[in-house]
Amino acid sequence: MHLAHYLGLLHRAQDTLAAAFREVGDAHADEADIAHLCTQQAKRCDERAAALRPFADRYAEDAPDEPERLHSELFRGARTGGLGLLRDLQDLYLMTAECDICWILVGQAAEALRDTDLIDVIDEAAAATAVQLAWLRTRMKQAAPQALVVAR
Amino acid sequence: MDPSRDDRIRDPWGERTPYAAGERWPVRVDAYTVKQPERWVRSASLLHSNGDAIDIGVRDGRIVGVRGRATDRVNRGRLDPKDVYGWQAGLSPDRLTVPLVRRRGTLVETGWDDAMKRIVTRSRKLLDGPGGWGHFGFYTTGQLFLEEYYTLGVIGKAGIGTPHMDGNTRLCTATAGSALKASFGTDGQPASYADVDHCDAIALWGHNVAETQAVLWMRMLDRRRGANPPAMLAVDPRPTPVAREADVHLPIRPGTNLALLNGLLRMILEHGWVDEAYVAAHTLGRPDLEKVVAQYPLDRVAQVCDLKPADIERAAELLGGSQRLLSTVLQGFYQSNQATAAAVAVNNLHLLRGMIGRPGAGVLQMNGQPTAQNTRETGADGDLPGFRNWNNPDHVRELAELWNVDTATIPHWSPPTHAMQIWRYAEQGSIKLLWISGTNPAVSLPDLARVRRILKRRDLFVVVQDIFRTETAEFADVVLPAATWGEKTGTFTNADRTVHLSEKAVEPPGEARADLDIFLDYARRMDFRNRDGMPLITWTDPESAYREWQRCSAGRPCDYTAISYERLRRDGGVQWGGERLYTGGRFNTDSDYCETYGQDLATGAEFTAESHRAKRPDGRAFLHAAHFQPPPEEPTDDYPLRLVTGRNLYQFHTRTKTGRVPELDAAAPEVWVELNPADAKAFGIDAGDTVRIESPRGGIEAPARIEDIRPGTVFVPFHYARHAANELTITAWDSVSKQPLFKLAAVRVRRIEA
Incomplete structure (x- = not known):
């Protein structure tokens, strides 16, 4: 059974995403809402990772391989300025989107296993990930015209 | 009878006129004149949001006093102490009377033509090329008239095509608008001031009504002194007059409003104090709400909010046992942590209890400034006018047709x-022209050191339109002298949707002009054109502007088509939407009609049209729930106290007006800091000592007052430019309403001198 592989992948991805949210929040501390909401969303990622941990451990007994990392090619440190903010948020968006599809796939596996505890965790996480995506999309859509057309 | 010079300072709420439930509020006519008026001119109050009907007394072309209008539904003749004396500000000898422009670093007098040409030349240059609209920012107020806001909105949206427009209402009432939209589909207060006459319980959520809307407080006090008085609940960390009057006072820890509300909602559900039929027929979202509030048991709430469990239980019983509950909400919620979510939770309480749309049962998400409601209605706060939805292409098209411009011109991305x-x-540096009208951000915005840095930028062209040379005007490139209340005609709408006409009583001083005339002059000089090459703005005076607004509002919740100038002259105050909204339990949530498709309360993420339609709201109200999150700045070892900023009965905003009125100025001339006795003792501070208050942003000095404010919390009024409380506040805002968190900075205090 390969579920453990995906659970590990997703657990790592949540950790990486949390770290990226914190880095972007720190780098753009002058954007008060970005700083505040990135910190908030990093905590959400931590919570999701913690909720996943027991399941990753439980299913790891069936597949002990160390999983590879999701989106290792994305996000290599925060940028500066209005355009930099847009690029950083876009990186966060893509990282979150990878988590999003990963939650869906893990959710499918949980259904197949009839693991209702895991299904509950995933339902909540998937909903929270959708909000994360929606926020990033909202914020980028608001920032894009000024950053791409107006600012010199 | 005219009161003597300072009667209403010593006795701000005046004599009681008690009345019983269901009776009409008795008339009590307040007046104050310095000379016998030759004539009276109709108006309404301009130093708070209550919309009290006032007649202006005129003699020899000058204002000589004011009188409350006995027949008006809002005040039945009464005057707020600020209105008794505040009119004298306009007579102040230091009014701006000629335009000023900056020459070699200093502001010098000039003529209107030169001043306007400078603005227009700069505007044309900035507008040239793609993205030119993005260099403009308009920062207006909650104190102009409806006609002026609507005109400014059309200039911004259809002339320049910029979304960068907002009012200082963002600082005071943005959360009211956001909470109403979130729960009920559009802005608009469901309740009426008449509900005070009928209710059996009043809950004041972070609302020091005694000082912010004194006449509404008189009405509440008169009910409290009559037969069958309403019970009263106050949620406020300070021992305000409201807190002292209330049967239950919850001196809540600042920043924890949502935890309290979640706990109260849990108890309402648990005790079965729910109007099941109402909830089933008229709301959606109950299962999610139940799931969230289940996590707020009494002991957790008591601990988070630092309240006695027994007091929370008494509050829940008061709310749950009431048959006709009236709630009012203001800055204690709006300028604090999770503002929109907490204000929405009050809406939830009323929805669960079926307490909306009938006499005595309703919620007022209050406003702070007199014309804030109009800033929101007309779109001078950036929204689309008429509570239209920027995300609904049909709404944008309606406006494009109304204004006869291309849909693409109107920013709606x-x-x-x-x-x-x-x-x-x-x-x-991407906004290069900032036009500030009727507000003083150099005192009122958070983190003033930063605001001054921005205003000083060499690449920022600053236009200030005001009646006095404010702290902000000192940074301007062009200063435009404006006319004020009593010197121009226009309408405005109070916090219970009552529209009043305020007529010109006297000429403005010198060359000062009505704000409407300034905006119209700019539009003419900029030569904004519609799709047919004709002038975009065709109206020329207040009444023709108002008629255009009536057309714009037609068919929307704030429909003004039946409220003509003629009717306002004849009938006095008239409410749009009738006495109460949602009397049949049908809300403005239809997907084609609503003002918003909804937002996530924690992040402000915009939901889509598809997701809104999928929920099939069809006129049902939303029960939105959210979890408590700690505020962004908490006390530390270095900064161990919580600062809340706030208001004083005798002062308004940054004292541009009230500071120039001898009676009001004398009543509260200087800043102060309120400390709890235990904190004062711990820091070795006695009453009257000069205290230095510092946050990570800056510091101020103020004399100490020892009060029964909750421990760990200090209070500083925000009105005072010297030693401004906003030197201390943080740059942070609510994710949904974008209202700054003025009531949450971490500070430290030390005694400077005895």
Whole structure:
């Protein structure tokens, strides 16, 4: 059974995403809402990772391989300025989107296993990930015209 | 009878006129004149949001006093102490009377033509080329008239095509608008002041009504002194007059409002104090709400909010046992942590209890400034006018047809740019022209050191339109002298949707002009054109502007088509939407009609049209729930106290007017800091000592008052430019309403001298 592989992948991805949210929040501390909401969303990622941990451990007994990392090619440190903010948020968006599809796939596996505890965790996480995506999309859509057309 | 010079300072709420439930509020006519008026001119109050009907007394072409109008539904003749004396501000000898422009670093007098030409020349240059609209920012107020806001909105949206427009209403009532939209589909207060006459319980959520809307407080007090008085609940960390009057006072820890509300909602559900039929027929979202509030048991709430469990239980019983509950909400919620979510939770309480749309049962998400409601209605806060939805292409098309411009001209690609973001763009240099009308951000915005840095930027062209040379005007490139209340005609709408006409009583001083005339002059000089090459703006005076607004509002919740100038002259105050909204339990949530498709309360993420339609709201109200999150700044070892800023009965905003009125100034001339006795003792501070208050942003000095404010919390009024409380506050805002968190900074105090 390969579920453990995906659970590990997703657990790592949540950790990486949390770290990226914190880095972007720190780098753009002058954007008060970005700083505040990135910190908030990093905590959400931590919570999701913690909720996943027991399941990753439980299913790891069936597949002990160390999983590879999701989106290792994305996000290599925060940028500066209005355009930099847009690029950083876009990186966060893509990282979150990878988590999003990963939650869906893990959710499918949980259904197949009839693991209702895991299904509950995933339902909540998937909903929270959708909000994360929606926020990033909202914020980028608001920032894009000024950053791409107006600012010199 | 005229009161003597300072009667209403010593006795701000005046004599009681008690009345019983269901009776009409008795008339009590307040007046104050310095000379016998030759004639009276109709108006309404301009130093708070209550919309009290006032007649202006005129003699020899000068204002000589004011009188409350006995027949009006709002005040039945009464005057707020600020209104008794405040009219004298307009007579102040230091009014701006000629335009000023900056020459070699100093502001010098000039003529209107020169001043306007400078603005227009700069505007044309900035507008040239793609993205030119993005260099403009308009920061207006909650104190102009409806006609002026609507005109400014059309200039911004259809003339320049910029979303960068907001009012200082962002600082005071943005959360009211956001909470109403979130729960009920559009802005608009469901309740009426008449509900005070009928209710059996009043809950005041972070609302020090005694000082912010004194006449509404008189009405509440008169009920409290009559037969069958309403029970009263106050949620406030300070021992305000409201807190002292209330049967239950919850001196809540600042920043924890949502935890309290979640706990109260849990108890309402648990005790079965729910109107099941109402909830089933008229709301959606109950299962999610139940799931969230289940996690707020009494002991957790008591601990988070630092309240006695027994007091929370008494509050829940008061709310749950009431048959006709009236709630009012203001800055204690709006300027604090999770503002929109907490204000929405009050709406939830009323929805669960079926307490909306009938006599005595309703919720007032209050406003702070007199014309804030109009800033929101007309779109001068960046929204689309008439509570239209920027995300609904049909709504945008309606406006394009009304204004006869291309749909693409009207910015609708994202929500409007809120005030704090406008200032951020100016800080980054992409906004290059900032037009500030009727407000004083150099005192009223958070983190003033930063605001001054922005205003000083060499690449930022600053226009200030005001009646006095404010702290902000000192940074301007062009200063435009404006006419004020009593010197121009226009309408405005109070916090219970009552529209009043305020007529010109006297001429403005010198060359000062009505704000409407200034905006119209700019539009003419900029030569804004519609799709047919004709002038975009065709109206020329207040009444023709108002008629255009009536057309714009037609068919929307704030429909003014039946409220003509003629009717306002004849009938006095008239409410749009009738006495109460949602009397049949049908809300403005239809997907084609609503003002918003909804937002996530924690992040402000915009939901889509598809997701809104999928929920099939069809006129049902939303029960939105959210979890408590700690505020962004908590006390530390270095900064161990919580600062809340706030208001004083005798002062308004940054004292531009009230500071120039001898009686009001004398009543509260200087800043002060309120400390709890235990904190004062711990820091070795006695009453009257000069205290230094510091946050990570800056510091101020103020004399100490020892009060029964909750321990760990200090209070500083925000009105005072010298030693401004906003030197201390943080740049942070609510994710949904974008209202700054003025009531949450961490500070430390030390005694400077005895």
